[in-house]
Amino acid sequence: MLAHTFFFYFFSIISVGSALMVITSRNTVHAVFFLILDFISIGCLFIMIGAEFLGMIMLIVYVGAVAVLFLFVVMMLNVAEQKQSWFRGREKSAHIPVGLIVSIIILAEVLVVVGGWKYKSNFIKTEMLAVDGNLTNTHMLGNVLYTQYIHLFQVAGVILLLAMIGAIVLTYTKRQGVKTQSYFTQLSREKKTSIKLVEVDSNKGVKIDG
Amino acid sequence: MENINLFLPEIFLVLTILATLMIGVFFKNSYNLVTKIVYGILVSLILIILNSFDESFKLFSDSYTSNSFTNFFKILILIGTFFILIITQKFIKENKINNFEYPVVLLLSVLGMFIMISANDLILFYLGLELQSLALYILASLDRNNLKSNEAGLKYFILSALASGLLLYGCSLLYGFTSSTNFDVIGLKANTKNLGAIFAMVFILVGLAFKISAVPFHMWTPDVYEGAPSSVTSFFAVVPKVAGIAVFIRFMQIPFNQLADHWQTILIFISLASMILGAVAAIGQTNIKRLIAYSSIGHIGFALAGISTNSVSGYSSSIVYISIYVVMNLGIFACIFLMKRDGKYCENLKDLSGISKHHPILSISLLIILFSLAGIPPFAGFFAKFYIFMSVIESKMYTLAIMGLLSTVISAFYYLRIIKIIYFDDVNKPFDKFKDLGISTTLLLSSLILATFFVYPSYLNILVKTLIIN
Numbered sequence: 001m002l003a004h005t006f007f008f009y010f011f012s013i014i015s016v017g018s019a020l021m022v023i024t025s026r027n028t029v030h031a032v033f034f035l036i037l038d039f040i041s042i043g044c045l046f047i048m049i050g051a052e053f054l055g056m057i058m059l060i061v062y063v064g065a066v067a068v069l070f071l072f073v074v075m076m077l078n079v080a081e082q083k084q085s086w087f088r089g090r091e092k093s094a095h096i097p098v099g100l101i102v103s104i105i106i107l108a109e110v111l112v113v114v115g116g117w118k119y120k121s122n123f124i125k126t127e128m129l130a131v132d133g134n135l136t137n138t139h140m141l142g143n144v145l146y147t148q149y150i151h152l153f154q155v156a157g158v159i160l161l162l163a164m165i166g167a168i169v170l171t172y173t174k175r176q177g178v179k180t181q182s183y184f185t186q187l188s189r190e191k192k193t194s195i196k197l198v199e200v201d202s203n204k205g206v207k208i209d210g
Numbered sequence: 211m212e213n214i215n216l217f218l219p220e221i222f223l224v225l226t227i228l229a230t231l232m233i234g235v236f237f238k239n240s241y242n243l244v245t246k247i248v249y250g251i252l253v254s255l256i257l258i259i260l261n262s263f264d265e266s267f268k269l270f271s272d273s274y275t276s277n278s279f280t281n282f283f284k285i286l287i288l289i290g291t292f293f294i295l296i297i298t299q300k301f302i303k304e305n306k307i308n309n310f311e312y313p314v315v316l317l318l319s320v321l322g323m324f325i326m327i328s329a330n331d332l333i334l335f336y337l338g339l340e341l342q343s344l345a346l347y348i349l350a351s352l353d354r355n356n357l358k359s360n361e362a363g364l365k366y367f368i369l370s371a372l373a374s375g376l377l378l379y380g381c382s383l384l385y386g387f388t389s390s391t392n393f394d395v396i397g398l399k400a401n402t403k404n405l406g407a408i409f410a411m412v413f414i415l416v417g418l419a420f421k422i423s424a425v426p427f428h429m430w431t432p433d434v435y436e437g438a439p440s441s442v443t444s445f446f447a448v449v450p451k452v453a454g455i456a457v458f459i460r461f462m463q464i465p466f467n468q469l470a471d472h473w474q475t476i477l478i479f480i481s482l483a484s485m486i487l488g489a490v491a492a493i494g495q496t497n498i499k500r501l502i503a504y505s506s507i508g509h510i511g512f513a514l515a516g517i518s519t520n521s522v523s524g525y526s527s528s529i530v531y532i533s534i535y536v537v538m539n540l541g542i543f544a545c546i547f548l549m550k551r552d553g554k555y556c557e558n559l560k561d562l563s564g565i566s567k568h569h570p571i572l573s574i575s576l577l578i579i580l581f582s583l584a585g586i587p588p589f590a591g592f593f594a595k596f597y598i599f600m601s602v603i604e605s606k607m608y609t610l611a612i613m614g615l616l617s618t619v620i621s622a623f624y625y626l627r628i629i630k631i632i633y634f635d636d637v638n639k640p641f642d643k644f645k646d647l648g649i650s651t652t653l654l655l656s657s658l659i660l661a662t663f664f665v666y667p668s669y670l671n672i673l674v675k676t677l678i679i680n
Contacts, residue, residue, distance in 0.1 A: 151217075151270050155325060155337045158224060159344060162318050165231070166348035169311045 008048060015041040028074045036067045053137040216267055216276065219258055219284065220328075223321045226251045227314060234310035241308040245299060248313040252292045259284055272392055273331030278677045280327050282529070283456040287323055290448045290536050291316060296648035297544045298441035301555065307353050307439060316445065319345030323453035327460070332381045332391040335457070339377070339421070343370050346450065350438045362437025369430045370420065377417025383410035384465070396465040408472050414461065415476055422454030424514060425483035428507050432495075435503035440555060443499055444543035447506050448536050455513055455532045459525055462517060470520045477518035482613050484511030489620035496559050498546060501624065502539070505583065508621055509535050515614055516598045519605040526674040527597035533670060534582075534594040534663075541579040541656030544649050548572055550642045559628060564637035572641075573632050575657040582660040584625035585618050590663035597671060 014037065021034040039062040046055035135143075145153055198206050230247050234240045259281050266277035295313060302308050322342030329335035347370070351363025385391050387406030388399040400407035420427040435443045466473055488508020495501040513535070516528030549556040556562075566573040582591035595618060602611045 148271055149333075151274065152333055152337060154224075155334070155341065158227075158318070158321065159337065159341050162315070162341065162344050162348070165311055165315065165318075166344065169309060169315070169348060170351060170354055 004048070008045070011041045011044045011048070015045065029071070032067060032071045032074055035070065036063055039063045039067060051137060053141060056138075216262070216265070217269055217274065218262075219255055220321065220324055222255065222258060223251070223317065223324065227317050227321065230310075230317070231314055234314065240310045241303070241312070244310040245295060245313050248295060248317060249292065251317065252288050252295075256285055256288050259288075268330060270334075272394060273334050274328055275330040276328055279459075280456070282674070282677050283327050283452060284324055286452050286533060286536060287320060287327075287449055290452060290540065291320055291445070293540050293652050294441075294445050294448060294543070297540070297547050297652050298444060299648060300644075300646050301439075301441050301547050304553075305353065305439060307441075309352075312349070312352060312441075315345050315348050319349070320449070323449070326453055327456045330393045330464070332385065332393075332396075336378060336381060339457075340374065342450065342453065343374065343421070346370075346446065349442045349445065350434055352442060353439045356439070358437035359439060362434045365437075366430055366434045373417045373420035373427065376413050376420075380410045380413025380415075380417065383407075383413065386410075393460075393464040397467045400465060401468040402471065408469060411466055411469055411473060412476065415473065415480075418454065418458055418461065419480055422451055422458070422510050423503075423507055424480045424510050425487045425507060426480075428484070428487065431507060432500045432503040435499045436497055440499065440543075440546060440557075443502075444539070444546075447502055447543070448539045451506065451510060452532055452536060455510075455517075455528060458514070458517055459528070462520065463525075474518055474520055477514055478607065478610055481511045481514035481518055482610060484508060484514065485614055485617040486511075489617040492621065492624050495624075497557055498559060499557055501559070502542065505621070505625075506535075506539070508617065509583075511617075512595060512598050512614065515602055515610055518610070519601050519607065521601060521605055522675065522678055523597075523604060524601040525678055526671060527594075527601045529674045529677075530597055530670050531594040533674075534590045534660075537656050537659050538579055538582050538591060541575065541653055541660065542583070544653040544656065545572060545576050545579070547646075547649055548641065548653070550644070551639060553642065556641075559631060561638065562628065563631050563635035564633075565641070566633045567637045568640035572653075575653050576632060577629055578657045578661050580625045580629055584622040586622070588664040590660040590667075593663060593667045 018034040018038040018041065022031050022038060025031045025034060039058060043055040043058035043063070046052070046058060200206055226247075230244050230251070233247065234244045237243060262276075263281050264278050266275075268275045295316065302312065319342050322338050322340070322345060325338030326335060326342060327338075329338055347363055347367045350366050351360050353359035381391075383406060384396060384400070387404055387410060388396045390396055390399070396407075400411070402408070416427065423431040435446060438446065462470075462473060462477075484507050488504050488506075488511055492501050492504035492508070495504060509531075513528040513531045516524045516531060518524070546557075547555070549561065551561065578589060582589035585591045585595040595614075599611050599614060602614070
């Protein structure tokens with residue numbers, strides 16, 4: 001139990017700290033790295049409460065795809081140094097009042113949700129979720145995904161294949177006149193075909209490519 | 211253990227798609243080879259489906275259904291795709307869009323339509339719809355060096371994604387209010403007291419109406435038809451409409467069975483609006499592809515009029531209508547692919563002026579097809595409209611019948627105007643001469659079917675009625 005508490009605080013402190021760093025760090029690339037750290041520690045928290053599938057998906061989708069995409073965008077747009085950061089910058093930003101209003105609204109909504117949680121048994125019937133304690137989330141998902149919904153799974157795969165074909169058809173161009181290395185011709189060259197011995201007369205030279 | 215063999219057409223299609231993809235990648239310039247293989251695939255699929263045509267069963271805990279109704283539509287889709295591949299082959303090569311991916315993406319969209327038609331479950335239906343639409347977006351922007359084609363693809367993508375979103379919203383509401391995604395269960399629970407289900411039905415109808423380009427969700431049609439390469443336009447105008455009508459009928463018959471009073475009003479409005487707009491807006495068009503776009507909107511209106519009666523004769527009449535529509539559109543597109551002057555394909559009406567002097571056979575086939583589109587006896591188009599109006603009058607919807615007849619008269623104007631341009635206007639330069647067995651056979655078959663349909667007109671109707679009753 002002690003270890004559990006220790007790990008919980010360890011990961012939550014890292015996640016809250018890195019979340020703060022995401023919005024305060026001046027260098028945008030650093031911010032994205034902190035975002036990745038945040039996602040990873042939240043993934044660990046998910047695994048700790050037994051939602052290991054959600055944790056792994058978090059790692060694969062958010063860290064593996066979304067955050068790396070952010071990183072690419074930041075590097076491509078070349079906005080590494082942020083000029084206006086409202087903690088440290090000397091100039092006042094006009095966005096602060098709007099941001100504050102939005103965050104107050106979000107805070108109020110969170111409060112309403114937390115307040116409503118007290119009455120949850122009235123409108124959410126948890127007994128509908130027949131959870132078997134012996135099986136993990138991944139097992140349970142796999143049990144329906146590969147049996148009852150196998151055809152849907154396969155059709156979704158075909159849709160992804162089609163998306164890939166489409167991306168290739170619509171963007172791939174065969175460029176003309178590009179010089180590429182041909183290993184086969186390179187290796188199959190012999191002394192006979194590639195070296196020509198010429199006797200050079202003085203003051204005349206040889207014609208190259210002749 | 212369920213018998214997977216019953217799922218055979220779809221499994222066969224997926225495996226052959228993967229195989230043709232590999233062949234296309236490993237052979238260079240493999241468009242011709244892949245197209246030939248795809249012909250083989252389509253023909254063998256028709257045979258596979260015919261083999262178990264009358265068997266009726268449900269698979270995967272009732273989420274997939276197959277019976278003579280779905281099989282009839284699948285065969286219609288396959289025939290349409292087959293002939294479109296044939297008539298577009300030359301056009302594609304000459305316009306340098308002969309990637310081997312074109313027939314493969316076409317097959318993938320056919321797979322999507324198969325799944326869509328056979329789906330007995332909202333999730334499977336949505337996946338099929340998305341597979342089909344995604345393939346269509348790719349097809350529309352296939353000619354990527356052409357700005358208009360890009361525009362068509364983007365326009366279709368954005369609007370269609372919006373419609374898919376609305377449809378998905380309806381699906382989730384329907385699941386929320388009936389606590390099932392299965393069509394049969396929804397059909398039991400979605401009754402007139404279930405207000406949420408009625409609300410959801412409206413959203414699903416909007417999404418479906420967009421996919422078959424019925425008014426007021428038709429805005430994308432003329433632009434996409436004009437911008438996309440003609441080969442793709444011909445596919446758009448024929449095959450997805452068949453699938454759309456099939457899905458419409460399935461939705462109205464099974465999940466919304468008890469909500470008939472509510473959807474009938476909506477369908478009557480949609481069908482009336484489509485008929486009138488299809489007739490009026492096509493008058494001013496000078497581009498043939500745009501004209502066909504408006505004419506297809508009008509035809510969808512007639513097909514929906516049959517569905518809106520909610521009777522066996524109404525459903526069967528709209529199935530007959532859409533089958534004849536396929537034949538007519540294949541014919542008219544075959545003509546478009548024959549109209550080439552100085553190495554360029556013509557798209558304007560004035561290019562047709564006086565072609566009867568140089569091309570008597572092309573003009574007489576166009577005459578037959580256009581008369582049939584206008585619904586003039588004794589051609590097949592007349593019988594298609596005749597059955598629709600019969601069923602509408604049987605259900606005592608006199609306003610719909612009268613408005614439909616009026617819009618037929620208006621639309622006859624622009625069809626007959628093309629015939630006047632062909633036969634009585636100043637003689638233009640002749641079209642380039644080229645022989646293409648595929649196009650001429652398609653044109654001949656189409657005009658023959660349209661011209662000889664009157665010999666035994668009730669044959670198709672009786673066939674379709676037995677399908678529905680099964």
